[in-house]
Structures are given as structure tokens and as C-alpha cells.
Amino acid sequence: MYSQGLIGADSRTGESEEFLEAFQKRIDAEEKIEPKDAMPEGYRRTLIRQIGQHAHSEIVGMLPEGNWITRAPSLKRKAALLAKVQDEGGHGLYLYAAAETLGVSREQMTEELHSGRAKYSSIFNYPTLSWADIGAIGWLVDGAAIMNQIPLCRCSFGPYARAMIRICKEESFHQRQGYEIMLTLCRGTPEQKEMAQDALNRFWWPALMMFGPHDKDSAHSEQSMKWKIKRFSNDQLRQKFIDATVPQAEYLGLSVPDPDLRWDPELNDGKGGYRHGEIDWDEFWRVVKGDGVMNRDRIAARRKAWEEGAWVREAALAHAEKRKAAMAAAE
Amino acid sequence: MKDENLFNALIELADDHSILCHRLGEWCGHAPILEEDLALTNMALDLIGTARNLYTYAAEIEGRGRSEDDLAYLRNERQFRNLLMVERPNGDFAHTMLRQLFFAAFMEPYWQAALESRDETLRGIAGKALKEMGYHIRHAGEWVIRLGDGTEESAERMQAAMEALHIYVDELFHSSPAAEAAAKAGLLPERGALRTAWLENITPILAEARLELPEAPNPQIGGRAGLHGEDLGHILCEMQYLQRSHPGATW
Numbered sequence: 309m310y311s312q313g314l315i316g317a318d319s320r321t322g323e324s325e326e327f328l329e330a331f332q333k334r335i336d337a338e339e340k341i342e343p344k345d346a347m348p349e350g351y352r353r354t355l356i357r358q359i360g361q362h363a364h365s366e367i368v369g370m371l372p373e374g375n376w377i378t379r380a381p382s383l384k385r386k387a388a389l390l391a392k393v394q395d396e397g398g399h400g401l402y403l404y405a406a407a408e409t410l411g412v413s414r415e416q417m418t419e420e421l422h423s424g425r426a427k428y429s430s431i432f433n434y435p436t437l438s439w440a441d442i443g444a445i446g447w448l449v450d451g452a453a454i455m456n457q458i459p460l461c462r463c464s465f466g467p468y469a470r471a472m473i474r475i476c477k478e479e480s481f482h483q484r485q486g487y488e489i490m491l492t493l494c495r496g497t498p499e500q501k502e503m504a505q506d507a508l509n510r511f512w513w514p515a516l517m518m519f520g521p522h523d524k525d526s527a528h529s530e531q532s533m534k535w536k537i538k539r540f541s542n543d544q545l546r547q548k549f550i551d552a553t554v555p556q557a558e559y560l561g562l563s564v565p566d567p568d569l570r571w572d573p574e575l576n577d578g579k580g581g582y583r584h585g586e587i588d589w590d591e592f593w594r595v596v597k598g599d600g601v602m603n604r605d606r607i608a609a610r611r612k613a614w615e616e617g618a619w620v621r622e623a624a625l626a627h628a629e630k631r632k633a634a635m636a637a638a639e
Numbered sequence: 640m641k642d643e644n645l646f647n648a649l650i651e652l653a654d655d656h657s658i659l660c661h662r663l664g665e666w667c668g669h670a671p672i673l674e675e676d677l678a679l680t681n682m683a684l685d686l687i688g689t690a691r692n693l694y695t696y697a698a699e700i701e702g703r704g705r706s707e708d709d710l711a712y713l714r715n716e717r718q719f720r721n722l723l724m725v726e727r728p729n730g731d732f733a734h735t736m737l738r739q740l741f742f743a744a745f746m747e748p749y750w751q752a753a754l755e756s757r758d759e760t761l762r763g764i765a766g767k768a769l770k771e772m773g774y775h776i777r778h779a780g781e782w783v784i785r786l787g788d789g790t791e792e793s794a795e796r797m798q799a800a801m802e803a804l805h806i807y808v809d810e811l812f813h814s815s816p817a818a819e820a821a822a823k824a825g826l827l828p829e830r831g832a833l834r835t836a837w838l839e840n841i842t843p844i845l846a847e848a849r850l851e852l853p854e855a856p857n858p859q860i861g862g863r864a865g866l867h868g869e870d871l872g873h874i875l876c877e878m879q880y881l882q883r884s885h886p887g888a889t890w
Contacts (some may be wrong), residue, residue, distance in 0.1 A: 370676065372669035377664040378874075381881035381890035382708045383657070383694070386664070387687045393667050396678035401673055439881055439890075497888050609669065617671020619796065620732045623789025630788065 310428050312361070312520050312596070319531040335536050340466035343409035345429040348372050349533055354528070356371050356535065357426075358408050360417045363403035364428035366396045367421075368606050372436040373445060375476025379441055388485060389442060395637045402475065415585045431514050433600030440493055440500075440507035446486015448508075448515040448553065454479050455549045456519065459539035470549065487556065501561070508557065509565045516584070517592045519546040525589075551581045645758075646700045647720070647817035648827055650710065651863055653693035654721035658713055659742060661874055662729055671732055678778055682739065685771040692764045716872045717865040720815070724807035726862075726871045731791070733800040736782040740844065741804060743775035745811045748836035754829035761826060766799035780844040787848025794849065801850055809838065809858030817818035818863070 321328070331348055334341065341347055370393050375407050377393065380386035404414045431449050437440065463469040493504040519528055520542040524550035532538040540548075557564050568585030575581030594600065640646060670676040678746040681800035694707035724742065729735045750772060753765035763872065813823065814830045821827040846850060881890065 367668075367673065374668040377667055378661060378838065378877045381712075381882055383687060383691050383711055384708075385890055386660075387684060387691070388685050389678050390664060390667065394677055394684070397668075397673055397676045397680070401677070404673075410845030492889060496887060496890075499885060500888055613669040613671070617732065618754075619790065619792050620671035620675075620786065623786050626793075627785040627789040 312365075312427065312518065318357070319350040319354045319528055319535075321348040332534070338536075339464075340469065341464050342466045346599050350531070351537075353411050354532060354535070354537060355468065356407055356412050358532075359403055359407040359410075359468055360412065360420065361386035361427050361429075363400045363407060364418065364426055364433065366400035366403060366430045367376070368428045368610065369449075370396050370400075371606055372434070373434055373442060375436050376439060376442050379439070379440075385489070389580045392446070392482055392485065396483065397479070398476050399471075401492050402471045403468075406471045409467050417615065422607065422614065424607065425600065426585055427596065428606075429518060430595045430600065431511075431518050432606060433595050433602045433603050434510065434514050437510070438503050438507060440490070440503040441502065441511070443486050443489030443493060444511040446482050446484075447490050447556070448477050448486075448511050449518070450486060451553060452481040452515050452518045452549050454483060455545050455552075459545075462536075462539060464536035490560055490562075494562065502613065504560065505562050508562050512565050513587065513591075514595075515588055516546055518549070519543070519549065519594075521592070547576070547581055550584055551576070554582050590621075640702060642821075642824075644817040644820035644824070645826055647815065648821040649693050649697035649700065649788070651815060651818060652788055653690050653697060653710070653719040654719050655725050655742075656686045656690035656693065658719070658721045658871070658874060659739075660690060661878055662725065662727075663739075665729055666735065673680040675732075679735075682775055682778070683772075685768075685775070689764065689768045689771070691869035696760050696764070708805050708882065712879045714874060716867055717866065718860045719862075719871060719875070720865060721753075721862050721867075721871070722807070722810050723859050723862045723868060724804065724810065726867060726874060727804065727807065728870055730800065731796055732782070733796040734803060735785050736779045736786070737797070737800045737804055737826075739775055739779035740783050740841070741811070742806055743772045743803050744781060744840035745833060745837050747776055747840060748833045749828050749830070751836075752833070756827065757825040772814075772815075776840055776844075783844055783850070784848045787850045797848065797850060802853065805853050806855045806857070806859045808852070810862060813860055813863065815863040822826065 327346070328348060331346070331351070341351075370601070373389065373393050373396070377386065380389050391423045396433075404417060407417060408414060417426065421428065431452075436445070454476060457472050457479065460472040461469055461476060463472065486584055490504050490507075493500040523529065523541045523543045526542050529538060529541060554564055554569065566585045568583070570583055571580060573580045575583065594605070598604075663679050663686065666679045667676060667683075670679055683694065685793065690711070691707050694710045698705045698707060698710060722742075724738060727734070727738060741864045750765040750769040753761055754769070756762050756765065787797040788794070812831050812834050818827065818830060822829040841852065881888075
């Protein structure tokens with residue numbers, strides 16, 4: 309999800325050459341940058357944007373999966389899905405907290421999500437149409453997220469890197485769980501296998517798009533790589549994901565919906581890898597810019613929860629004030 | 640079957656937990672603050688854990704090779720035995736929290752008493768659930784207080800929740816013939832005996848929340864006889880849809 313975190317990022321920065329050089333030295337020495345350290349404004353802004361969008365992705369990502377909680381096909385699956393969606397909420401909470409160390413509030417970030425100024429991963433603008441989609445999301449979407457996030461564990465910004473370590477552990481559990489759902493479906497009835505194939509057909513390309521535009525079209529990547537916010541390019545990570553995932557699809561007995569997919573022994577410095585067909589970037593930008601099937605519904609759902617919860621938050625504040633006043637009076 | 644009364648009494652309890660879990664699950668991703676998305680899911684997870692233990696044990700008592708999922712997913716509305724309270728729609732956050740408090744304030748002394756059961760499996764289930772219900776009382780109770788004694792609007796909403804839900808309280812203390820037989824056999828607690836303990840849990844919270852429990856001269860009772868409101872059928876349609884449309888499939 310998280311290369312897309314850089315979409316809309318503004319890494320321009322106005323500090324002196326001297327300051328920037330000293331900062332770069334720390335980065336190059338693999339020192340972690342901590343919240344109270346001096347940092348270029350562009351670095352701070354880029355991170356706020358990326359971590360905020362990462363957090364939003366976790367929160368919006370609760371919706372497509374939450375869509376199947378009440379229809380999960382067994383008690384065991386229902387419990388696992390509840391726990392998974394809860395984990396995503398927990399990741400959101402961590403990440404908001406990490407972004408807050410950079411001087412932005414959760415309310416501000418929430419407002420940006422609701423107004424459409426902040427983005428979240430395009431993948432969550434696709435609907436979950438069958439139970440197999442819950443498997444496919446775990447396998448492909450969490451799988452792609454892990455590819456992006458493992459390098460983020462070494463991100464130059466300390467709080468983000470540390471949050472990623474825990475998040476990656478949980479994501480890799482989710483990924484195995486998703487794959488296991490797919491495996492169960494593929495070993496089940498013909499209808500179940502068809503459900504699994506259909507989910508792969510619908511989620512394969514959007515999962516590849518999660519890594520963001522091709523390197524040549526990725527406007528903000530270069531500065532982020534230099535600052536070690538990002539460690540690998542979009543295309544490198546996408547390639548790693550494809551190479552890891554195609555054999556997994558084969559093991560399931562499913563076909564990857566790309567007629568141009570083929571093994572190329574020359575790829576990856578002669579170690580071999582899969583060449584893939586053309587990604588539909590028109591679709592990608594359409595969805596990023598707000599015209600995917602579910603964009604409007606996702607934001608509407610988040611706003612509805614927020615607006616309908618306003619009286620609850622107000623009451624909690626009012627009660628806390630009353631309690632504080634009562635305690636002060638008692639002293 | 641080894642003990643038909645125990646089987647039926649376990650099904651009643653399991654259905655309570657499974658249906659309430661289902662309702663809390665509906666909140667996931669839609670709560671007023673992110674922390675509550677996590678807390679509501681936590682409580683839902685506790686409930687489904689207990690439901691699974693109870694269905695599994697019921698299936699074992701029945702001894703006909705049915706699984707927890709057969710019991711949860713392949714019975715219809717009239718065969719469900721849950722309390723009417725747990726199937727009520729979530730309503731607003733005030734409704735959900737008050738319902739949770741009412742339920743947990745009963746189940747906590749229930750599981751406490753079940754620690755004395757003659758049945759070892761039930762003692763085990765009770766020990767785990769007891770701690771969880773203590774947390775549910777605290778969490779829901781704190782919200783009932785905050786909302787009851789928060790703003791004018793929240794107090795009104797809390798009052799509305801009380802008016803809507805208090806008519807389902809009495810059913811907590813009723814026993815079906817099966818539950819009564821299980822209580823007589825020393826397997827499960829006597830529900831009617833827990834009214835005082837329930838009130839002890841509720842009263843300080845309601846006082847702090849500036850709420851009163853109204854009298855309910857005509858309480859709503861019927862879940863244990865499979866006589867539900869219209870909501871349960873819709874819950875089951877959603878919950879059972881995959882199991883029903885793919886008979887015999889493994890998930």
C-alpha cells in the first residue's frame with residue numbers, strides 16, 4: 309500500500325546546504341532520526357504524508373474485510389477475521405501515533421482523509437464480493453504490503469521503523485491465514501475453487517498497482533530513497549512480489565490472469581524472474597483519483613462513523629471535564 | 640444423548656454469546672473512535688470464544704457427530720434459544736453499551752457461580768469467561784457513566800436506550816425447563832438466584848450515570864422457547880448464508 313503513500317508528497321525543502329549535508333551524513337551513517345531531532349521540513353512533510361496515508365490505509369482497509377465478518381462461513385473463520393480486522397485498527401492507531409510525533413494531530417489527519425486531501429491505498433476501493441476475497445486480500449494484499457513494509461523496518465525515521473517491525477509480524481501472520489483460506493477453497497468443491505479463481509482474477513492487477521507507478525513515473529521516489537524513507541524502488545518491490553506469488557498461485561492450482569506472464573532467466577541479474585504484462589495505469593489513476601467502484605462508499609462510511617460518533621466523543625470530553633471539576637472541588 | 644437437558648441449556652448459552660458477538664461484529668470499522676473499534680472487537684472475540692467452547696461441549700454431550708458449526712449455522716430461527724436482548728439491533732452507541740452492560744452484569748455472577756459446577760469442563764469455561772465479563776462490565780459501565788453524565792444529548796440517548804432495553808432484563812433471570820434441570824443437577828447456576836448480584840453490579844454504575852432502571856410490568860420473554868422478534872431471522876440469513884448455500888463444504 310505504501311509506495312502509494314508517497315503520492316502527493318511534497319519533499320521540497322528550504323534549509324541551508326550545510327544543514328542538509330549534515331542531515332544526509334546522519335542518514336548515510338544509518339543513524340535513526342528521532343522526533344526531537346532537527347530535520348529538513350521536506351523530510352518531515354514527506355513522512356507525515358506517508359505515515360498518515362499508511363494509517364488511513366489500515367483504517368479504510370477495515371471496511372472491505374469488515375464487510376464479511378457477519379457472513380464468515382464458520383465460527384473459527386469469524387473469530388480469525390474479527391481478530392484480523394482488529395489488528396488493522398491497531399496498526400492504524402500505532403501509525404497515527406508515529407505521525408503525531410512529527411507534530412500533526414490525529415484529528416487533522418482524519419479531517420484530511422474525510423476531505424479527500426489525504427489518500428489511502430487504492431486497493432481498498434475494490435469491493436469484496438465473495439468470501440474468497442477475504443482469502444485473496446490476506447494472500448495478495450497483505451503479501452504486497454509486506455514486500456513494501458519489510459524495508460520500512462529499516463526506514464531512517466525511528467518511530468516509523470519500530471512500528472513497522474511489529475506490524476510486519478502481524479501482517480505475515482495475516483498473509484499465511486489468507487493463503488490458507490485460498491488453499492481450503494481450492495481443495496474444496498468446484499464452486500469454491502471457482503470462487504477462489506474469481507477472487508484472484510479481480511485482485512491480481514490491483515495488487516500489482518499497490519506498489520505504485522513505474523519508477524520512471526514516480527515523482528517523489530528519488531528524494532525518499534536518498535533520505536532512506538524508501539529503500540527499494542516501486543518496480544523492484546513489484547518484481548519481488550510477482551516472483552514470490554506466482555509459484556504460490558501454481559501450488560493452489562489457480563491461474564494468474566496475465567496472458568503475457570512468462571519466466572525470463574535473464575531477469576534479476578540472471579537469477580530469473582517473471583515478466584508481466586502491461587499494467588492498466590489508466591485504471592490505477594482513475595481509482596487513485598476517486599473513481600474506483602468503492603471510493604465514494606469508503607469515504608462516506610468513514611465520515612458517517614465519525615459524524616455519528618461526534619456526540620459520543622463530546623460526551624466523553626464533557627464527562628472528563630465534570631470529573632476533573634469534581635475532583636478539584638474535593639481537594 | 641448423554642444429558643438432553645444439559646445439551647439444551649448449553650445451546651441457550653452458546654446462542655446468547657454467538658448472537659451478541661454477531662451484533663458487536665457489525666460495529667467493526669464504524670465505531671465513534673478507533674479505540675472503540677478495537678474494544679468492541681475485543682468483546683466480540685471474547686464472546687465468540689465462549690460460544691465456541693459451549694457449542695463444542697454441547698456437540699460432545701449430544702454425541703451425534705455434529706460440530707460447533709453445525710450447531711451455529713444449521714439451525715433456524717425457531718431452534719435458536721438466545722435471549723431477546725442480544726438479538727436487538729445495535730441502535731446507537733448508547734444502546735450497544737447498555738445492552739453489553741446488562742448482559743455482562745448477569746454473566747459475571749453466573750460464571751462465578753459456575754465455578755462450583757460438578758462438571759469440570761464447565762468450570763474451565765466459566766473460569767475463562769468470568770475474567771472477560773469483568774472487563775466487559777468495566778468497559779461498558781464506564782461508557783454508560785460517561786454518556787449518562789456527559790452532555791444533554793448523550794444523557795437523552797442513554798435514557799432512550801434504557802427505555803428500549805429494560806423490558807428485556809427480566810428474561811435474564813428466567814430458566815427454561817432444561818436450564819432448571821441442569822441447575823438442579825448442580826451443573827449450571829440457578830439463573831433466578833442471580834438477581835441480587837446483577838443489581839449489585841448495575842446499581843452503582845446507574846447511579847453514577849444518573850439513570851434509573853424503570854419497572855417493567857410486561858417484560859419481553861420468549862427466546863428460550865424459540866419465540867423471537869423479527870431481527871433474529873435476518874441475523875441468521877447473513878450468518879448462515881455460506882453454510883446454507885454450499886451444503887457440506889469445508890471452509
